[in-house]
Amino acid sequence: MNPFLALVYGLVGGSFINALLWRIPKNKNITFDRSECIKCGHKLGFLDLIPVLSFIFLLGKCRYCGKKISWQYPLIEIVSGLGLYFLALKFNGLEFAWLAGIFLLSVFIFVYDLKNLIILNGSVFIGVLWVSLGLWFFKINNFENNILTAFVIFSFFFCLYFFSKGRWVGGGDAKLGLLLGLWLGWPMGLVGLLFAYILGSIVGIPLLIFRLVSLKSKIPFGPFLIIGAWIAFLWGQKIIEWYGNILTS
Ligand SMILES: [Zn+2]
DSSP: OOHHHHHHHHHHHHHHHHHHHHHGGGTOOSSSSOOBOTTTOOBOOGGGOSTTHHHHHTTTBOTTTOOBOOTHHHHHHHHHHHHHHHHHHHOOHHHHHHHHHHHHHHHHHHHHHHHHSOOOHHHHHHHHHHHHHHHHHHOGGGHHHHHHHHHHHHHHHHHHHHHTTTSSSOHHHHHHHHHHHHHHOTTHHHHHHHHHHHHHHHHHHHHHHTTSSOTTSOOOOHHHHHHHHHHHHHHHHHHHHHHHHHHHO
8 A cells, every 4th residue: 555645545534533523522414514613613615624734824723713723633634644654554455444444433432532531332333344344354264253352352341330330431441342352353352451451550540649630530441442452453463472482481
């Protein structure tokens, strides 16, 4: 896959994700309405909607009302663009397209959970369909492993959810765990889960110590699950080998 073309796909995908992130919580039509400025409501033209570049040339301000545009928009576009760029260095053709879809969905779920503290059922449902399609295509002989992993991780979260009455994890985490387990299979699903907990502790414990959050505040776990899953997918094999070497030497 041509990495620069992938970069452009990612930038455009990120721009679409921005539109979804803004429209879905407000129940706006997600396909047909033209984008508008959040502050003044002015409909945006083509030159206002070029990923990253519009933000730079408009110096981060709306052309019509002069109010600041959130840096969230170019950031999401850049992350999406770079993500697809790096995937394109390793993967080709349909496999690239499949992973690119998973990556863009990951970005969406990550930010949506961070901002709204919820993982939409629809996003998990689309993910399960998309992942299943790819597994059926690329791993037709070894599909059971993935289904089993999805079930194990879902059960793990469901038990935590059930016994803590939703205080330790949210129901959305169980569904996201199912999706990521289905994608990664065994043992990578477990590696992803471990990294999610490690990252969650690295971020969460200082926040607790410095009282930026309390034990009662809700910290979304979805973003950690997603970063953990991608670490497992990209470097899990190396991590397992490295860990095996330590244990045997
Ligand atoms: Zn405006």
